[in-house]
Amino acid sequence: MTLAPSPRLPAFALFGAMLAAAGLPLYMHAPKFFVDQYGVSLAALGAVLFGLRLFDVVQDPLLGKLAAKLRAQRGTSVALAVGTMAIGMVGLFAVTAPIAPLWWFAIMLTLVFTAFSYLTICFYAQGVAVASGIGEQGHLKLARWRETGALLGICAAAAAPVLLGGYTGFALAFVILAITAVLAMGREWQGRDVPQSGLGVVFGDPVARRLLLVALANSAPVAVSSTLFLFFVEDRLGLPGWEGPFLLLFFLFAAFAAPFWSRAAERFGTRPVLIFGMILSIAAFAYALMLGTGDLVPFAVICAASGIALGADMTLLPALFAKRMEEISPGAAEGFSLWSFVSKMTLAIAAVALLPLLETSGYVPGQVNDQAALWTLSLLYGAVPCVLKLVAIALLVSTPSAAIQTPSTPLNKRRLT
Known part of the structure; x- marks a missing residue:
């Protein structure tokens, strides 16, 4: 029997x-570009983004089923999806809108979001299929490369319009990156043929359900901070124009930390290392409650610390879930469609729940606000994530020990209750 070649981990990165x-x-980038280029209102763009995000959430389970059905043609379907996403990116940033800009914005984003969701499901499901070829702790090793690459990609894309002289350069650079990534992954989409188990198996497994709940509680703080970040920097800290540098700092530290979290988990076990990262995140968010106007350096420290903690979240939790999928649903496409659904749902819930609360407090973006409104903004930005992280820690601690593989304790393959 011919053994499958070992995965090329840089291709996954x-x-x-x-x-x-x-x-x-x-x-x-997209909202700012359409405001500057076409004068579309932020409110209209926000409504479109929210509607498309809800559509994106609903379609994920269906895309998971499609990814499972096209398993034998995964390389071809991925190439088509990447091409669709590249067309959407070029349409957004390098083509003059041939119809009403708001409609063009919605159509191009639909292409990008749908392709992005399908590719994410296929990419993480493929990781389950190939991790066994990497050796001991294969899921952690793969996650180390995959998530470090993802975080560096965010950093590069955040700075690209400035470095490349505008959004057209950003779109064309993305096309080049997409072609290179598809070629690099070439044979990595091949793999053993595995039976597809469906969503019922994932829902029926108590450990998978618990890990999905952990992911829901643990991704909610990021959704909260993402929703309120611009408001917090501009109005609570009084530092308009610093949003970009703070974000870049956040993701650079996350990318720097991700490999170290993975190696620590290989040595000390995934659960204790992940809990330590969650505690670091709580400390960072709690510190944010103390900040006020002009606190640039303290908030930079918070961005660095919370970025380091994000490196643990992005690397270790998906690796845990991937390991469980290997045990109960080797195809993994349906499982990761649920994983994607959970993470996106938190963004939609955060926007719907937090923004009306903020408005009720009397807060008005970009205006002079009283201390009560600003304190509400601080509580929502800092305290709510702390509570949600504590919930995530409690769920993770109560997850059956056999579900969390450590270097010294092999995964128990008996039925977990």
């Missing part, structure tokens, strides 16, 4: 960087 470059940076 490159593909992760390409995917990430079309993720969060799109929320940073």
